[in-house]
Amino acid sequence: EAQVTQNPRYLITVTGKKLTVTCSQNMNHEYMSWYRQDPGLGLRQIYYSMNVEVTDKGDVPEGYKVSRKEKRNFPLILESPSPNQTSLYFCASSPTGTNTEAFFGQGTRLTVV
């Protein structure tokens, strides 16, 4: 089954404790992206990757890191999480860039206390 898989689905952590949210797709898509969704603000793009070893900042990259060492995986790293990073996070992939259908993961609800 074609899918984008995020883990974990739910995470509660403490301020400053490094964490990684994994994202994996099995569709051989070139493009992958991370978003956060907050009430009243909609979806905001954090980082995106057009292909392996190519990543770029979205609108809200501060406090986040990503890497794209292989096509299927695009982990989101929070080196020192803060409470303002409490949010619902989505990973998405599409065959090539944003001009084609995007598949979203199930979401990761992160709470930083």
Added chain:
Amino acid sequence: QKEVEQNSGPLSVPEGAIASLNCTYSDRGSQSFFWYRQYSGKSPELIMFIYSNGDKEDGRFTAQLNKASQYVSLLIRDSQPSDSATYLCAVNPNQGGKLIFGQGTELSVKP
């Protein structure tokens, strides 16, 4: 001014009516435009994308783009209660990988 703006709603329409969802964007050079649907507690799913001025139809959905007015809309004909969801407009400003979303419009279709 927000880069992509939508009325947050809720927009309420009776079953069988036409629902009209609107979106404006600020970057005149924007190239591609997308409509996503998001059910409560679920992930967004792509409904349609449009690049050229005019209308694009897919089943009960029609996307309309007017680049001169920086306006894109989504019409849902014969609205069904199952269409009740939040609809997200997204804009790709420059053919790269960046995607900017509006805050979404909540649609409620009453039986």
